[in-house]
Amino acid sequence: MSVHVVDHPLLQHKLTYVRSEDTTTDNFRRLVREIASMLAYEVTRDLSTEMIPVRTPVAACRAPVISGKKLCLVSILRAGNGMLDGMIDLLPGARVGHIGLYRDPETLEPVEYYFKVPEDIQDRLVIVVDPMLATGNSAIAALSRLKEVGVSSLKLVCLLGSPEGVKAVQAAHPDVPLTLAAVDERLDEHGYIVPGLGDAGDRMFGTK
Numbered sequence: 001m002s003v004h005v006v007d008h009p010l011l012q013h014k015l016t017y018v019r020s021e022d023t024t025t026d027n028f029r030r031l032v033r034e035i036a037s038m039l040a041y042e043v044t045r046d047l048s049t050e051m052i053p054v055r056t057p058v059a060a061c062r063a064p065v066i067s068g069k070k071l072c073l074v075s076i077l078r079a080g081n082g083m084l085d086g087m088i089d090l091l092p093g094a095r096v097g098h099i100g101l102y103r104d105p106e107t108l109e110p111v112e113y114y115f116k117v118p119e120d121i122q123d124r125l126v127i128v129v130d131p132m133l134a135t136g137n138s139a140i141a142a143l144s145r146l147k148e149v150g151v152s153s154l155k156l157v158c159l160l161g162s163p164e165g166v167k168a169v170q171a172a173h174p175d176v177p178l179t180l181a182a183v184d185e186r187l188d189e190h191g192y193i194v195p196g197l198g199d200a201g202d203r204m205f206g207t208k
């Protein structure tokens with residue numbers, strides 16, 4: 001599995017303010033959305049194109065358009081939804097699926113409470129989005145669930161990962177490329193990413 005950390009200075013600048021505990025809910029949302037657009041740009045870098053005929057006001061020519069499988073974004077609820085709008089800004093025609101997972105605070109195992117994806121998802125390139133890759137258990141469960149319903153082309157996009165989470169996803173899903181903005185130092189004893197940004201869902205929706 002390939003791991004791509006997007007080290008663009010603009011993105012890293014925004015990520016610093018996402019991390020800061022002084023960042024307000026509205027700025028947190030805006031920054032995550034902006035970073036998600038940048039990650040969407042990177043994760044679609046290898047999409048195939050085909051040449052079509054176009055007539056400009058000056059001349060006829062052939063120019064590229066996206067070809068190949070259509071896209072589907074899948075958000076891991078709740079926090080994944082904070083990245084969806086930024087991804088859709090760049091990919092306005094993409095279909096969207098949702099997988100509801102929460103992490104049991106004792107076992108750190110994901111519990112599924114919702115699953116709704118487009119009927120033709122098997123025919124699409126599926127990009128799974130979740131800001132946090134901590135133990136990796138949630139992402140691994142989401143990717144497994146999508147494979148169970150027949151999806152064969154998958155990518156995973158996160159904001160922050162831990163070394164442990166990256167390793168776990170690589171081991172469980174070696175076929176799924178991972179794009180993220182940073183891999184942090186470690187997990188703490190509660191399974192939180194250090195230094196991380198805290199609880200992404202709570203910061204996104206102001207629930208704590």
Ligand SMILES: O=P(O)(O)OC[C@H]1O[C@H](OP(=O)(O)OP(=O)(O)O)[C@H](O)[C@@H]1O
Nearest residue numbers: 077078079102103134135136137138201
């Ligand atoms: O890699 P893991 O150890 O599985 O942790 C990461 C998961 O934890 C967070 O979700 P959470 O369970 O807090 O749900 P929420 O988005 O509803 O807050 C986050 O958005 C990931 O889905």
Ligand SMILES: O=c1cc[nH]c(=O)[nH]1
Nearest residue numbers: 134192193198199200
């Ligand atoms: O650091 C973490 C780990 C899991 N979920 C979060 O939202 N943050």
Ligand SMILES: [Mg+2]
Nearest residue numbers: 199200201202
């Ligand atoms: Mg949470």
